[in-house]
Amino acid sequence: MSDVTTLAFETNCHIFDGCGFPAPGLHSFLFKPLIGDGDSSVYFNKTMLLALLGSIVIVGFFWAAFAKPKIVPGKLQMVAEAGYDFVRRGIVYETIGKRDGEKYVPFMVALFFFVWIMNLWSIVPIAQFPVTAIISYPAALAAIVYITWMSLTFKKHGFVGGWKNITGYDKNLGAVLPMVVGLEFLSNVIVRPFTHAVRLFANMFAGHVLLLLFTIASWYLLNGIGIAYASVSFVMVIVMTAFELFIQAVQAYVFVLLACSYVQGALAEHH
Amino acid sequence: MNALAQLAAEEAENPLIPPIPELVIGLIAFAIVFFFLAKKLLPNINKVLDERREAIEGGMEKAEAAQAEAQRTLEEYKQSLSEARHEAARLRQEAQEQGAALIAEMRAEGQRQREEIIAAGHAQIEADRRSAAHALRQDVGKLATDLAGKIVGESLEDTARQSRVIDRFLDELEEKAEAAR
Numbered sequence: 001m002s003d004v005t006t007l008a009f010e011t012n013c014h015i016f017d018g019c020g021f022p023a024p025g026l027h028s029f030l031f032k033p034l035i036g037d038g039d040s041s042v043y044f045n046k047t048m049l050l051a052l053l054g055s056i057v058i059v060g061f062f063w064a065a066f067a068k069p070k071i072v073p074g075k076l077q078m079v080a081e082a083g084y085d086f087v088r089r090g091i092v093y094e095t096i097g098k099r100d101g102e103k104y105v106p107f108m109v110a111l112f113f114f115v116w117i118m119n120l121w122s123i124v125p126i127a128q129f130p131v132t133a134i135i136s137y138p139a140a141l142a143a144i145v146y147i148t149w150m151s152l153t154f155k156k157h158g159f160v161g162g163w164k165n166i167t168g169y170d171k172n173l174g175a176v177l178p179m180v181v182g183l184e185f186l187s188n189v190i191v192r193p194f195t196h197a198v199r200l201f202a203n204m205f206a207g208h209v210l211l212l213l214f215t216i217a218s219w220y221l222l223n224g225i226g227i228a229y230a231s232v233s234f235v236m237v238i239v240m241t242a243f244e245l246f247i248q249a250v251q252a253y254v255f256v257l258l259a260c261s262y263v264q265g266a267l268a269e270h271h
Numbered sequence: 272m273n274a275l276a277q278l279a280a281e282e283a284e285n286p287l288i289p290p291i292p293e294l295v296i297g298l299i300a301f302a303i304v305f306f307f308l309a310k311k312l313l314p315n316i317n318k319v320l321d322e323r324r325e326a327i328e329g330g331m332e333k334a335e336a337a338q339a340e341a342q343r344t345l346e347e348y349k350q351s352l353s354e355a356r357h358e359a360a361r362l363r364q365e366a367q368e369q370g371a372a373l374i375a376e377m378r379a380e381g382q383r384q385r386e387e388i389i390a391a392g393h394a395q396i397e398a399d400r401r402s403a404a405h406a407l408r409q410d411v412g413k414l415a416t417d418l419a420g421k422i423v424g425e426s427l428e429d430t431a432r433q434s435r436v437i438d439r440f441l442d443e444l445e446e447k448a449e450a451a452r
Contacts, residue, residue: 026286041292048296055300059307066312069319071326077316084316106309114304135286136293141301198287205286 014223021220024212029133029205050131054117062113087112087256095260100267104260107148111141112256119204119248122211123241130204130248135197138255142197145259150189152266165266196258203251207244214240412437 013019036043065080073081087109092101118137122130132138154162163169168184170177214236221230415437 029286043292047293051293051296051300052303055303058304059312062308062312066316069316071319071323081316081320084313106313107305109313110301110305110308113308114301134290134293136289136291137297139289140294140297144298144301201287 013220015221015226016223022216024209024216028209028212046129047131047134047137050121050127050129051118051137054114054121054131058110058113058117083113084109091253091256091260095257096264096267100264101260104263108256108260111145111259112252115141115200115255116249116252119252120245122204122208122244122248130208132200132251133204133208135201138197138200141200141255142193145196145262146193148259149262149266152263156267165268192262196255196262199258200251200255203247207240207247210240211237211244408438408441411441 013022015021031045031047033043033045034049062080065076069077088105091112092105092108095101096104115132118131120130121127122133150166153165156162157165166185166188167181169181173180214233217233218230218237221227221233
C-alpha cells in the first residue's frame with residue numbers, strides 16, 4: 001500500500017478546466033497508515049481507528065445506560081432497552097426461539113450494534129467511511145459466526161450426525177441424494193460464510209462509492225453551466241445519505257438475522 | 272491527467288482479499304464490545320428487567336388479591352344483610368303474633384272482670400233489695416199495727432205479732448204483684 005488518499009476537494013479540478021473527472025474507485029478504500037509503514041504488515045490506519053472508536057462508542061453507550069440500571073428507566077436506559085429488546089425479541093426469539101435462543105442473545109446484540117455502528121461511520125462527518133466496506137471486518141465477524149454454528153452443529157449432533165445435518169442427508173431422497181448432499185455441502189460449508197461477509201461488505205462498499213460519486217461530482221461540476229448540474233448532484237448527496245442511513249440499519253439487521261438462522265439450523269433436528 | 276487516476280491504476284488490489292491487520296483489529300474491536308455486553312451490561316439489564324416484570328406481576332397479583340378480598344367481603348356483607356332481614360322479619364312476625372295473643376288475652380281478661388263486676392253489682396243490688404224489703408216489711412207491719420191500735424184504741428201489737436196477720440197480708444200482696452207481672 002502506498003500513499004493514496006488525496007481527497008477530491010484537495011485538488012482544484014473542475015469541469016471545463018481541461019481536467020478529467022476524478023471518479024471514485026478502489027483507491028477510495030485505501031488509506032495511508034496513520035502509524036507505521038504501509039509496506040510492512042504492522043500499521044494503524046483510519047479504518048482501524050474507526051473500528052476501535054466504534055467499539056468504545058458502543059460500550060460507552062451501553063455502559064451509560066446499563067451500568068446502574070433502574071427498575072423505572074431513564075431516557076437513555078429506555079432507548080438502550082428498546083435496542084436490546086429489538087434484537088432479543090425481534091431477531092433472536094423470532095428465529096431461534098426463546099428457550100434455545102436466550103444463550104445467544106448477548107452475542108447477537110453485540111453483533112448487531114457492532115455492525116450497525118461500523119456502518120454508521122459512513123455518514124458521520126469527518127469519519128465518513130463505513131468500516132464494514134473493508135472486507136476484513138465483515139470477514140472477521142462472518143468467521144466468528146461460522147465457527148459458532150459449525151461447532152454447535154457437531155456438539156449437538158455428533159460428528160456423523162453433524163455432517164448429516166449440514167448436508168441435509170436423508171435416505172428417502174434416493175437417487176438425488178448425492179447431488180443434494182454435494183450442493184448442500186457447497187452451499188452451507190463453503191459459500192455461506194463467503195456470502196455472509198460479502199453481502200455486508202458489498203452493500204457498504206457500493207453505498208460509499210455512490211456517496212463519493214455524487215459528492216465528488218458536486219465539487220467537480222462547480223464551473224460555468226456545470227453549477228446547475230452540481231446542485232442536482234448535491235441534492236442526490238443528501239438523498240443518498242438518507243438512503244444509506246436506512247441501508248446501514250437494514251444490513252446490520254440482515255447480518256444478525258442470518259447469523260441467527262445459521263445457529264437455528266445448527267440446533268434444529270433436521271436441516 | 273491527475274495524480275488520482277495514476278494512483279487508481281496502480282492500486283488494482285482485489286478488494287475481496289482481507290488485509291490481515293484489519294482482520295485482527297476487527298476481531299479485537301468486536302471482542303471488546305462482546306466482552307462488556309455479555310459479561311456485565313446485559314446481565315445487569317436482564318436482572319433489572321426480571322425485577323421489573325416481577326414488580327409488575329406482583330402488583331397485579333396484589334391487586335387481584337385485593338379484588339378477591341373485596342368480593343368476599345361483599346358476599347359476606349350481602350349474606351349477613353339477608354340474614355338480618357330474615358331475622359327482622361321473623362322478629363316482626365313473632366311480635367305481631369305475641370301482640371295479637373296479648374290483646375286477645377287482655378280482652379278475655381277484661382271480659383271476665385266486667386262480668387265479675389256486673390255479677391258483684393247484681394248480687395249487691397239483690398242483697399240491698401232484700402234487706403230493704405225486709406226492713407220495709409217490718410216497718411210497714413209496725414206502722415199498720417200502730418195505726419190499727421190507735422183506731423181500735425188498744426195495742427194490737429202482741430196479738431198481731433202472734434197471729435202474723437200482717438205478714439200474711441204482705442205475702443198476699445206480693446203474690447198478687449207476682450201474678451200481675
